[in-house]
Amino acid sequence: MRILLIHADYLKYKTREKTRIAEDIPEKMRKGSFKESLVVFTAIEKEDETNPTSVVENAVDEIKRIFTKVNAKEIVIYPYAHLSSSLSSPEMAKKILKKMETALKNEGFKVSRAPFGWYKAFEISCKGHPLSELSRTIRAEAKPEKAVEELESKWFIIDKGKLINPQDFEFENRDFKSLVDYELGTLESRGGEPPHVKLMKEKKLADYEPSADVGHLRWYPKGRLIRDLLADYVYILVTSQGAMPVETPIMYDLEDEAIRVHAEKFGERQYRMKNKKELMLRYACCFGAFRILSDSFLTWKNLPARVYELSTYSFRLEKKGEVVGLKRLRGFTMPDLHTVCRDMGQALEEFEKQVEICLKTSKDFNVNYEVIFRATEDFYEDYKDWIHSIVNKVNKPTLLELLPERKHYWIAKMDFAAIDYLGRPIENPTVQIDVESGKRFDITFLEEDGTDRNPIILHCSPTGSIERVICSLLEKAAIEMGEKPPMFPVWLSPTQVRIIAVAERHVDYSLKIAEKIKSEGIRVDVDDRAESVGKKIRDAAKEWIPYIIVIGDRELEGAEFTVNIRKTGAKKIMKLGDFISMVKNEVNGMPFRPLTLPMRISERINF
């Protein structure tokens, strides 16, 4: 709180016009006139909201002290926003100002208060003696640190239906051991920059954007193409499961009680912005989805109801030192599926389906996930059999965390993590059972018996953030380097087929073949540069292109092509039709988008 104290001969004010945040006042408060008074211009600040009682106490003490010193006759509290650039909410300000007034009255002072939120004309005559103008910053006393001991989680490994103490478990798999060590805080980190950072730049997918905030990336055409393909992938995946895509705003008004409470739980990691309103940038799609659901008329017949949004972007003000590459960003894109469930039975059924789609993404990306199931102890006791059946679906040892009590909005969740080159987990898909938000966001549905109920809500991101998916793919490639040629899955490769024209006279024919391949829904380009064949092969390999076809005199005459297949390193002589079928078979069922770069690579920008 900031206050400016003026010892005045007189103060006169008159209300002119209301502002949006004006308090309702009785007629007699519309103007005021005071003599020999201590006028306290007051601005209530953001930080006062955390401990208003203590701020009021401290302010009252200070005002009392000065009042006695200057020997004034009465006190006037005058709201004056201009003393601070970090104001509290108007509601809180009104509350605190009134509390100050009451507290001072209770101590026997003659106190008046000018109305809050009005444009006022005023006239003041300052006495001009040394103590007649004073400014003070009032703070809440430092809150004694809460000595609440955090209850510790219990950790187990579920393997073939048995609970095993992690210390006694015999690990057969590097990734799972890394995950367990990381979660239990015993991971010995090898250190070093995760290799995907270099790769994302080298492959011209993405780069840091120094002119934005830390942790916001620029995406080049190839990276953008991969992002779009992944977005298409998740869209098809969730809509095939009955999800309804929506789109909601990226920023929310903190005056909304439910949003504020939900946001406070997220702590300091929010982006906030303030002009007329105080707004927060969303850190997930929950707000938008919940607002749609709470404004909808839901009945038991509608449930389960699945609402999907790809958050381009979600914002989290991660600590600077923690932001790295594609792994931890301040602006990222996350598929977010919310499922409204009638009761726990339905929630468990849906949870199971969502675990299945999370596992499917592992197959489609060809990325291994290790798995953690987290639940409160109560939930574990009540649903032990169900948990074990879910873990069975995963079909490998799974880490189990049991929380002594509910800390967050969920009572159970399953997290899937890829493991990076350095052995650290990249948290990707997740499914969570939320028992809190239904009530908090006033989401209700009409039950069969005619009563209104709050639903259970599942949160699910079937892939984790798009950036982290790409991160996992690059980290996996880095791990495989040396053993085999690193590459993306063919359906995600920006260029799927590169045609190399041996000499200039082969370019026209190369382009003709390329057009044919392109018309089959395959991304193809032509290296028409005046470079040696060796050089062009090398460059294509550096781009991790899955298939390379060289076209020279031989191909001009015959009907067969030599194809370099990256995955196996094989050189195969094929007819064009057979080649096209082979590629189509490889990308079968996966989304397709055309190449968004010039077909002739001599025309390309070197990003």
Next chain:
RNA sequence: GCCUUAGUAGCUCAGUGGUAGAGCGCUGCCUUGGUAAGGCAGAGGUCGGGGGUUCAAAUCCCCCCUAAGGCUCCA
């Protein structure tokens, strides 16, 4: 956010007080080639930004920005 380290051409880096460098990439020319770098030439720099010390600063000092590593944290 804290501690440590770094920032020189588009990229990777050399240069420790005295004329701004190399390789790759780029542009042009020569070469028209058959499976992982053909040859020659040229362009390209506010040496991260600002301030200071000095006759003279990429180089020494201070502040800031950005990045990396570690710590801590991530419903």
